[in-house]
Each structure stands twice: as structure tokens, then as C-alpha cells.
Amino acid sequence: MSSTLETLAAKLAEDTVNIMDETGEDRLFVEIGTVLGAASQTLEEAFLTEVRVRLAEQKARQFLNKRIVQLRAKKKAETPQAQ
Template sequence: MSDTITILAAKLAEDTMKVMDETGQDRFYVEVGDVLGAASQSLEEAFLTEIRVRLAERKARQFLIKRLSDHRSKVKAIEKQ
């Protein structure tokens, strides 16, 4: 895959995630992918990969934050005893 496609896909994914966050449309990236697919299948594939990676990272980060928060709550409860 060319550097141009990778760079464009990453930037488009970043911008798409911002729109999704602001509008609350969590499947907006599918629509963007459809538009890309009509023009460039290579860019569509790279874009969807970038989106999936970002969504997976976001989900994992939320899991980590929750787990650490739960742990800290348990520690505080034990310390109060």
C-alpha cells in the first residue's frame, strides 16, 4: 500500500471519528466507506482498517479505565475499614 493511501486513510479516519463523536452517529464511518468505495477501493480498505483500529483501541482503553477505577474503589473501601 502506498504511503499516500496510508496517510490519507489515517487523516480521513481521524476526521470521521471526530464527526462521529460530535454527532453521536457511531456508524457514520460506514457511509464514508461507501463513498470511498465508489471512487477507490484501495482507499476504502485502508480507511476501514484505520477506523477499526481506532474503534478497537477506544474500546480497550475504556475497559482499562473501568478496570482501574473499579480496583481503586475496592482499595479505598478496604482502607476505610
């Protein structure tokens, strides 16, 4: 059952995060969690964990991408220009 639980939670989380990105409804996962909780607290918890992991990765990726741009700009500014 653990494999089924993880598979279902991961797929639902992936779909939910994609829809959240598409629509801008950043709290949709809370509503989905409420629906799940009424039927299965176990699936609700697994789903919410999967969503949190994905949202955290998105935030970290945004930070990393921004930081890379800053570091590259700094490096370019410090590099002497060939004439």
C-alpha cells in the same frame, strides 16, 4: 503510494471518528466507506481498517478506565483508615 494511502486513510479516519463522537452518528464511517469504495477500493479498505483500529482502541480505553476505577475503589476499601 503506500505512504500516501496510509496518510490519507489515517487522516480521514481520524476526522470521521471525531465527527462520529461529536454527533453520535456511529455508522458514519460506513457511509464514508461506501463513497470511497466507488472511487478506490484500496483507499476504502485502508480507511475502514484505520476506523476499526480507532474504535477498538476507544472501547479498550473505556474498559481500562472503568477497570482502573473499580480496582482503585477496591484497594481504597481494603486499606485501613488512619484515625
